[in-house]
Amino acid sequence: MKPLSGRVTSLDVAALAGVSQSAVSRAFTEGSSISEAKRKAILDAALKLNYVPNSIASSLTTRRTNMVAVILGNLDNPFYVQVLKALITRLQARGVQILTFTVKNGSNSDDALMRVLRYQVDGIILTSAQLSTRMTGICHDRGIPIVLFNRYIPGSSASGVRCDNAAGGRLMAEALLGAGARSFALLKGDPNGTTSQDRQRGFTDCLLERGIPPADILELEGQSTYDGGHAATLRAFLDERHPIPDAIFGINDIMAMGAMDALRGEMGVKIPADLMVGGFDNIDEADRWPYRLTTVRQPVDEMTEEALNLLDLDNPGAAIQPGIDIKVPGRIVWRSTIPRPVDL
Amino acid sequence: MKPLSGRVTSLDVAALAGVSQSAVSRAFTEGSSISEAKRKAILDAALKLNYVPNSIASSLTTRRTNMVAVILGNLDNPFYVQVLKALITRLQARGVQILTFTVKNGSNSDDALMRVLRYQVDGIILTSAQLSTRMTGICHDRGIPIVLFNRYIPGSSASGVRCDNAAGGRLMAEALLGAGARSFALLKGDPNGTTSQDRQRGFTDCLLERGIPPADILELEGQSTYDGGHAATLRAFLDERHPIPDAIFGINDIMAMGAMDALRGEMGVKIPADLMVGGFDNIDEADRWPYRLTTVRQPVDEMTEEALNLLDLDNPGAAIQPGIDIKVPGRIVWRSTIPRPVDL
Known part of the structure; x- marks a missing residue:
């Protein structure tokens, strides 16, 4: 156990620094009124005595x-x-x-x-x-x-x-449509999260409004992770032999990066020549040379x-x-x- | 301010659950002796009354x-x-x-x-x-x-x-020497950190012992980051025109990844054909398709x-x-x- 008695108190610090006990308290409170010279004298005295104020105890009065x-x-x-x-x-x-x-x-x-x-x-x-x-x-x-x-x-x-996730999903749909994509895959994240749902909804609504048939929007479960995006991509296009679409939208960048590595590393797909990829978040990694991912930035x-x-x-x-x-x-x-x- | 009076206490919970006050305390303490049925009855009563024990207050007695x-x-x-x-x-x-x-x-x-x-x-x-x-x-x-x-x-x-960082640095030196490297660059991290110093020392000592002249070990400051590794590599081999060595050792993986992207993306260097790269840490990213980095694993x-x-x-x-x-x-x-x- 730590010693209960014999511990240095703010009174000891006040005595050594030649100030009042309330000045010691102010010296340890952010933004309180005390001169810099006095604060420094008190902190020096506190260091000499190994004194540390107890925020836990004072929280009981200040709540x-x-x-x-x-x-x-x-x-x-x-x-x-x-x-x-x-x-x-x-x-x-x-x-x-x-x-x-x-x-x-x-x-x-x-x-x-x-x-x-x-x-x-x-x-x-x-x-x-x-x-x-x-x-x-x-x-x-x-x-x-x-x-x-x-x-x-x-x-x-x-x-x-x-972030306005639904509007961001729409931005990505417009970007891909503008580049000529007509068939799509979508890497979804956490099914209970509104973030993933909203991005998906904005993206899909925009595609449907622009005349893309629902059959041309393939939904994949990417579990919000790199490994999930990588595995879902391999499963869909290697194991289940779905045709490679014009574009993949990763609901977040890290899934899009997993998909890119699966497509290029395991299937020799060229990006964007054979297939376009869009992400969401604009994480630092998305800007690196192997990815250079077009994405929706969250501020x-x-x-x-x-x-x-x-x-x-x-x-x-x-x-x-x-x-x-x-x-x-x-x-x-x-x-x-x-x-x-x-x-x- | 949160209300100071009228707040539910453990006595109220004890009364509602029909148990003693000390039983309430035990119900909220990990590993204490109480039957599962009693604990559940107490937690139910606490939820009904919106009671939450105050760990802050009890820490003053338990320290x-x-x-x-x-x-x-x-x-x-x-x-x-x-x-x-x-x-x-x-x-x-x-x-x-x-x-x-x-x-x-x-x-x-x-x-x-x-x-x-x-x-x-x-x-x-x-x-x-x-x-x-x-x-x-x-x-x-x-x-x-x-x-x-x-x-x-x-x-x-x-x-x-x-991690035995010095020994890990030696392992990497042996791996590169074994693969035929005879000239080296080294991306250093935080100059005050013993981790970076030890890896560098182990690496360099091993090379010197094996007859590599000090002039063939170029030291670069990579600041322990991706961006730092990337920039230091460009500065050394594009701006300052140092000859490209046989191998680069990144004191950590993230600097090695920055160097790889600078070498391939900006200078068209082939890895490992033109230059070998070694890292340290074995972060998840090092295993991804664009990098597949040989590294020293920290457990x-x-x-x-x-x-x-x-x-x-x-x-x-x-x-x-x-x-x-x-x-x-x-x-x-x-x-x-x-x-x-x-x-x-």
């Missing part, structure tokens, strides 16, 4: 822990690593600590939230998984805002920010900023605004996997 | 928060994403929460540790950055073990686990397991064992970027 929980799904998708990096950067800069959880794609995150609540976090960002209405209610009753990142839950009172920085605005950490007393649904538009990033229409 | 801090460097390197995933999986399975911090490569992590200490974590895993002897002392004095992951700090009393699962053994979370009262340095051997994974010697 703020300065911790935010980030609940992540699939870290195999580099897009969510990029989101995690962006959230960490912004939260750390504000002096906020991050409790990280992962939950399997498509599974319910109620258990993770129950664990998070025991730590009295100031807010929750959910980048994946399902969430019950009941659990949202429990969090909101306790004054803890939940922000959904790149998803929404129909009927939920949780607010969120997402991660703008989305993380909106997510933190919704969390509203600066106004802990404010009522939680339920059901706000912010949609940020995506845009096509043209590279080498879809011939770009000549600008007339 | 255990059940939180571990993971301090990460560069999440741009997929190897450390893989490590984070492995740590999250193992810690979550034990009911331990993870506080995540990132620190710039090569910078000092004392500030991050000061922040971590205020949350009274039960242990700290450091996968990057420097650490002062003073800060190690502060943590150990407070009974908080620090485990260094894939690095060591000379003279530090912190324990750690790492991440074995290393994370050893790291958690060193943390020894089950024995909070135990004295911290200082200065344990566990080295796990790496091994060559043969793929396409180095011709494999015929097994005679």
Whole structure:
């Protein structure tokens, strides 16, 4: 056990630095009013005495822990690593600590939230998984805002920010149609995720409106991963002998990359000469030489900023605004996997 | 502010479930002695009343928060994403929460540790950055073990686990020499990191011992990233017109991948016909069709397991064992970027 007695307190630090106990407290509170010279003298005294303030104890009176929980799904998708990096950067800069959880794609995150609540976090960002209405209610009753990142839950009172996924799916359909594609395959992700569903719906609706018969839109289950996209492509075109379509749309970049490697590496297909490929997300990897993938960019920085605005950490007393649904538009990033229409 | 009064307590839950208050406490403690039926009745009552136990408050008496801090460097390197995933999986399975911090490569992590200490974590895993002897002392004095992951700090009393990086560098030198390489380039990473230094030293020592003149070992600064490896390769062989060597060793896979894309994409170099490439880490991406990189595998699962053994979370009262340095051997994974010697 750590020693309970004999531990240095803020009184000892105050005595050594020749200041009041409340000055010691202010020196350790972000944004509080204290001169830089006084703060430095206090931090020096604290270091000499090995004193560290106890945020856990003080949270019992302030009822703020300065911790935010980030609940992540699939870290195999580099897009969510990029989101995690962006959230960490912004939260750390504000002096906020991050409790990280992962939950399997498509599974319910109620258990993770129950664990998070025991730590009295100031807010929750959910980048994946399902969430019950009941659990949202429990969090909101306790004054803890939940922000959904790149998803929404129909009927939920949780607010969120997402890319306009349906419109992005339409952009990709237009790009492929414009390049002359008339038969398609679609690599789907998590069947319970609204992100995947919306992209698929926007893409398919646009194709159907433009007269493509449903029989010419082949749906494949890519499980949102590189390996899933790779395996689904081989299964469809090597094992099941479906004819190679004019174009494949990966609901996310990492599945599109898996499909590209399967097509070129195992089947000698030339991209885009034999078949065009489109993605969604614009992860860093999509820009690398072996891929140069034409994709729909999600504006991660703008989305993380909106997510933190919704969390509203600066106004802990404010009522939680339920059901706000912010949609940020995506845009096509043209590279080498879809011939770009000549600008007339 | 969250309401201070009128909040449901464990007494209310005990009354509704018809059990004692201590039974409620046991129901919410991992591994405590309580029948499954009783636990279920208590959890049902808690859900009905929206009751969540306060781990923060109970940590003041137990002096255990059940939180571990993971301090990460560069999440741009997929190897450390893989490590984070492995740590999250193992810690979550034990009911331990993870506080995540990132620190710039090569910078000092004392500030991050000061922040971590205020949350009274039960242990700290450091996968990057420097650490002062003073800060190690502060943590150990407070009974908080620090485990260094894939690095060591000379003279530090912190324990750690790492791949035998010097021996891995030697393995790669032997592989390239065996395939006939006689001139070399080396993509270095973080100059302050022992990981990069050890791999470089093992590699270079082996080459010198085997009669390669120092002038035939070109050192390039790749900054441990894809972009850094890509740019350093272009700078050396396009701008500065160094002759293309027989082989390049990327101190990590992600730099080797950047070099491969620069060589093939911008300079039309054929791999391995014109030049061989070796990596280190064996990240998932190294196995993909565009790369098929021959590399030194780091056994991440074995290393994370050893790291958690060193943390020894089950024995909070135990004295911290200082200065344990566990080295796990790496091994060559043969793929396409180095011709494999015929097994005679």
